[in-house]
Amino acid sequence: MIHEIEVLESQAGLRIDRFLSLEFPELSRSYIQKLMKEENITVNGETRKANYKVNAGDFVVLNEPELKEPDILAENIPLEILYEDSDLLIINKPKGMVVHPSSGHYSGTLVNALMYYCREDLSGINGSLRPGIVHRIDMDTTGSLLVCKNDLAHQRIAEQLKEHSICRIYHAIVHGVIKEEEGTVDAPIGRHPTDRKKMSVNYKNGKSAITHYKVLQRFQNYTYIQCQLETGRTHQIRVHMASIGHPLLGDAVYGPSKCPYKLQGQTLHAKTIGIRHPRTGEYLEVDAPLPEYIVNLLKKLCTSTSN
Numbered sequence: 001m002i003h004e005i006e007v008l009e010s011q012a013g014l015r016i017d018r019f020l021s022l023e024f025p026e027l028s029r030s031y032i033q034k035l036m037k038e039e040n041i042t043v044n045g046e047t048r049k050a051n052y053k054v055n056a057g058d059f060v061v062l063n064e065p066e067l068k069e070p071d072i073l074a075e076n077i078p079l080e081i082l083y084e085d086s087d088l089l090i091i092n093k094p095k096g097m098v099v100h101p102s103s104g105h106y107s108g109t110l111v112n113a114l115m116y117y118c119r120e121d122l123s124g125i126n127g128s129l130r131p132g133i134v135h136r137i138d139m140d141t142t143g144s145l146l147v148c149k150n151d152l153a154h155q156r157i158a159e160q161l162k163e164h165s166i167c168r169i170y171h172a173i174v175h176g177v178i179k180e181e182e183g184t185v186d187a188p189i190g191r192h193p194t195d196r197k198k199m200s201v202n203y204k205n206g207k208s209a210i211t212h213y214k215v216l217q218r219f220q221n222y223t224y225i226q227c228q229l230e231t232g233r234t235h236q237i238r239v240h241m242a243s244i245g246h247p248l249l250g251d252a253v254y255g256p257s258k259c260p261y262k263l264q265g266q267t268l269h270a271k272t273i274g275i276r277h278p279r280t281g282e283y284l285e286v287d288a289p290l291p292e293y294i295v296n297l298l299k300k301l302c303t304s305t306s307n
Helices: 016-023 029-037 110-118 151-162 236-243 292-306
Strands: 002-006 041-043 059-063 081-084 088-093 142-148 167-175 182-186 189-191 199-201 210-218 222-229 268-276 283-287
Touching: 016 029, 016 041, 016 059, 029 041, 029 059, 081 283, 088 110, 110 142, 142 151, 151 268, 167 236, 167 292, 182 236, 189 236, 199 236, 210 236, 222 236, 222 292
Parallel strands: 142 268
Antiparallel strands: 002 059, 041 059, 081 088, 088 142, 167 222, 167 268, 182 210, 189 199, 210 222, 268 283
16 A cells, blocks of 8 residues: 655654554554665655654655465354344453454454354455454453444444444443533544554544543442543544542552552443344444442442541
8 A cells, every 4th residue: 555645844854653553553663764774665756764853855765565365264252242234233242352463462352253243244345354344442441342243333323433423332430539410521533642552632633522521320439430422533532531639449550650559451331232123214222231350349438538
């Protein structure tokens, strides 16, 4: 795939590897440097070294070689199915399960399990690495996840995601005691300016993101909340709650690095998902029960608050 970019005035003076890592956050800086060594990147028709500083008006061409996708094997992994018909599956994803194969995760993913369970009945719109996958949730987030069995369902669900008409309600436990009963965080989210593995509230380069939250229960040092998404940006709830001083309990990326409880990542659960059925148009809503670890954690917090 060939990408062509013209350097803007505001970007002048950046090292070319830095410039390209900002333009293409999905590409690592080391991979960009590898492409430069292999002469797959040119500036004004000439190859450059990674320390070259771009000038306004420079014309950069990046030739990204086609990657051969690995064979993804079907695996007999148990699935908790909340809803199923000939068009859709709604899965209650467990904690620690990666949704689709990626570097370092080519087995044990939800896609591996789906390929065994559904055989050929999965949409192919997102390619061989993501059959049936129309949206995703983080590895350590639990709960309801839509899977499309055919391209018609995929296209119509994707349209609902684009127009923000899908009802998505999450439950979470956050640090600190939220005083107000409910509130809204309306702040754009984009790639973190210095740490490309993180997202952040980014007013300059971010995309619109809106999260509505409501207090369900208060504890001594924590609050159990419900969050409803208007948009679905990467790490949206995690970034938004951290931005108002209430990061998710267990989230070492956007919150405290140390957690008083033995948790595997953020306490976040995709509780409810509601859609217009892609074939009938009727409203369908599915609720995923809270995982046992959150139920037990809420009991502990109740006990510590009452003491």
